[in-house]
Amino acid sequence: DSGVTQTPKHLITATGQRVTLRCSPRSGDLSVYWYQQSLDQGLQFLIQYYNGEERAKGNILERFSAQQFPDLHSELNLSSLELGDSALYFCASSVGTGLTGELFFGEGSRLTVL
Amino acid sequence: EDQVTQSPEALRLQEGESSSLNCSYTVSGLRGLFWYRQDPGKGPEFLFTLYSAGEEKEKERLKATLTKKESFLHITAPKPEDSATYLCAVRNTGNQFYFGTGTSLTVIP
Numbered sequence: 502d503s504g505v506t507q508t509p510k511h512l513i514t515a516t517g518q519r520v521t522l523r524c525s526p527r528s529g530d531l532s533v534y535w536y537q538q539s540l541d542q543g544l545q546f547l548i549q550y551y552n553g554e555e556r557a558k559g560n561i562l563e564r565f566s567a568q569q570f571p572d573l574h575s576e577l578n579l580s581s582l583e584l585g586d587s588a589l590y591f592c593a594s595s596v597g598t599g600l601t602g603e604l605f606f607g608e609g610s611r612l613t614v615l
Numbered sequence: 616e617d618q619v620t621q622s623p624e625a626l627r628l629q630e631g632e633s634s635s636l637n638c639s640y641t642v643s644g645l646r647g648l649f650w651y652r653q654d655p656g657k658g659p660e661f662l663f664t665l666y667s668a669g670e671e672k673e674k675e676r677l678k679a680t681l682t683k684k685e686s687f688l689h690i691t692a693p694k695p696e697d698s699a700t701y702l703c704a705v706r707n708t709g710n711q712f713y714f715g716t717g718t719s720l721t722v723i724p
Contacts, residue, residue, distance in 0.1 A: 503658060508702075534712070536714075542716070543702075543716035544704075545714075546687070547712055558711075559712075583697070593658070599710065600646070601647070601664050602632050602647045602648075602712075603641070603661045604659075604705060604712075606658025606659050607658050611659055
């Protein structure tokens with residue numbers, strides 16, 4: 502158990518809908534990262550927050566947004582969903598800004614868009 | 616564009632048969648190369664960080680090495696419990712992490 506909690510574990514929705522994925526980092530970790538994992542593309546870095554502020558941005562679509570709250574939990578909002586958004590979404594956390602590369606991953610939220 | 620390529624995509628080894636996994640990378644200012652292990656249905660689990668060419672790290676049957684353009688994960692006398700997907704990632708000067716698609720390792724008893 503990494504200590505990172507993600508909810509929901511599974512989510513099935515329809516195209517055009519909006520969903521919110523939630524992540525609670527390990528106790529004491531200030532950074533939260535969001536990744537998308539699909540079969541053909543592997544783990545794609547979406548975004549990182551550090552202590553409430555956006556720290557780094559990857560290939561995150563404009564339809565997606567994220568935030569980190571004062572209690573350090575984070576939410577990833579996916580809107581106007583398309584079939585291609587079906588994937589496993591991972592949250593990870595780290596103590597600092599990720600200099601050591603030691604990220605602790607949750608077990609993921611599997612999103613299926615029908 | 617920053618990129619990580621891993622080979623082979625899949626590898627089957629007999630128990631005790633040593634081998635190496637490759638990770639080639641192009642990155643705008645390497646700020647670390649990382650190896651992770653991922654079991655089916657689980658999130659990746661951190662193994663190693665390497666920062667500069669020539670650096671090596673070891674953990675049990677695993678040894679990671681780094682050159683200016685690639686990294687190797689050497690597996691010595693693997694056991695069935697080493698079966699997993701091994702992921703390589705790099706961090707650039709923009710603090711972005713890029714993962715490869717992984718090598719799926721199966722160790723046969």
